[in-house]
Amino acid sequence: MGCHYHAAECKRVGGVLSRIGDKWSVLVIIMLGGQPRRFNELKRLIGGISQRMLTLTLRGLERDGLVSRTAYPTIPPRVDYALTDLGRSLLLPLERLSTWAVGNLPRIEAARAQFDRQNAPETMAAADT
Amino acid sequence: MGCHYHAAECKRVGGVLSRIGDKWSVLVIIMLGGQPRRFNELKRLIGGISQRMLTLTLRGLERDGLVSRTAYPTIPPRVDYALTDLGRSLLLPLERLSTWAVGNLPRIEAARAQFDRQNAPETMAAADT
DNA sequence: CAGAATCCCGGAAGATACTG
DNA sequence: CAGTATCTTCCGGGATTCTG
Numbered sequence: 405m406g407c408h409y410h411a412a413e414c415k416r417v418g419g420v421l422s423r424i425g426d427k428w429s430v431l432v433i434i435m436l437g438g439q440p441r442r443f444n445e446l447k448r449l450i451g452g453i454s455q456r457m458l459t460l461t462l463r464g465l466e467r468d469g470l471v472s473r474t475a476y477p478t479i480p481p482r483v484d485y486a487l488t489d490l491g492r493s494l495l496l497p498l499e500r501l502s503t504w505a506v507g508n509l510p511r512i513e514a515a516r517a518q519f520d521r522q523n524a525p526e527t528m529a530a531a532d533t
Numbered sequence: 534m535g536c537h538y539h540a541a542e543c544k545r546v547g548g549v550l551s552r553i554g555d556k557w558s559v560l561v562i563i564m565l566g567g568q569p570r571r572f573n574e575l576k577r578l579i580g581g582i583s584q585r586m587l588t589l590t591l592r593g594l595e596r597d598g599l600v601s602r603t604a605y606p607t608i609p610p611r612v613d614y615a616l617t618d619l620g621r622s623l624l625l626p627l628e629r630l631s632t633w634a635v636g637n638l639p640r641i642e643a644a645r646a647q648f649d650r651q652n653a654p655e656t657m658a659a660a661d662t
Numbered sequence: 663c664a665g666a667a668t669c670c671c672g673g674a675a676g677a678t679a680c681t682g
Numbered sequence: 683c684a685g686t687a688t689c690t691t692c693c694g695g696g697a698t699t700c701t702g
Contacts, residue, residue: 417559420634420641425554427695443664454696459665469644480663481702490640497629504626505549511619512549515598556675572684583676588685609683610682 423468428453428461430498433487436471437495440486470494552597557582557590559627562616565600566624569615599623 424430431450435441441449447458462485465471470491476482487495553559560579564570570578576587591614594600599620605611616624 416638417563417631417634420638421550421554421559421630422556425550427551430550455665456667456697457695460695467645467648468641469648470641475664478663479702481665483664490637490644493637494633497626497633500626500629501550504623508619508622509549512597512599515619516596519596519598584685585677585687586675589675604684607683608682610685612684 423464424494424498426461426464428457429465432458432461432465433470433491433494433498434502436485436487436491440474440484443483443485446485465491552593553623553627555590555593557586558594561587561590561594562599562620562623562627563631565614565616565620569603569613572612572614575614594620 424433428450431453432446435446435449443455443458443462446462447453447455450458453461462471462473466473469488472486472488474484474486476484553562557579560582561575564575564578572584572587572591575591576582576584579587582590591600591602595602598617601615601617603613603615605613
């Protein structure tokens with residue numbers, strides 16, 4: 405008891421989490437939460453992501469069935485990305501985690517600051533004499 | 534509307550997720566969910582983690598105030614790791630995500646397999662003639 | 663506009679050896 | 683037992699260039 409997961413299940417959970425836990429996936433999913441978006445629209449909204457990483461992130465999410473890709477063969481080309489049903493079903497647990505994150509970020513940052521103060525990197529030997 | 538997050542909040546969420554979304558943190562947190570554990574106990578339970586990464590992961594979680602470290606100055610040394618209140622409060626949203634992950638993993642793997650079948654890497658030119 | 667291809671660097675992480 | 687130290691390898695990801 406205590407841990408009600410088998411090791412295999414833990415790894416699976418870890419696998420999914422490292423899937424969406426990469427640098428950009430969550431941002432993309434959240435940005436697609438309301439409505440479909442086009443490639444450069446996503447790029448602008450997220451800000452700071454390279455087109456390469458956006459492409460790779462979207463490919464990964466598409467591969468996992470979380471995002472659908474619709475290309476219109478027009479000129480200039482237009483591609484819409486949207487959450488699939490599976491992707492939308494992830495939105496709720498993700499928001500729960502978001503709520504936790506937003507609500508507890510102050511605590512985390514405080515703990516971090518205190519930890520760093522106690523394990524002073526250096527400059528302490530000179531300062532505290 | 535649609536996206537009820539500001540960009541800054543999205544990034545914060547992403548930050549926390551990349552914190553716990555690394556390769557091992559979630560596993561450690563879940564393993565500590567039931568009861569405190571000792572270092573090598575965690576190592577054995579998780580399996581496949583190097584002592585280096587376990588140390589770093591635990592340090593990170595301790596720094597963020599999610600895990601507490603208690604060292605008993607005995608010989609041989611004994612160190613207990615446990616979730617803090619903050620860490621325990623993460624357990625619930627994490628379990629929600631776990632539930633989603635476990636429940637939807639078949640779908641994800643199916644989507645993945647199909648995607649890979651359609652975008653056949655190579656060896657198809659020779660096989661399908 | 664929406665990518666694909668290439669180059670490149672820094673950090674993540676494994677393996678190994680040593681220690682209080 | 684519970685780490686630290688070092689070395690090395692691998693790959694995530696940025697910048698840039700080219701295309702349909």
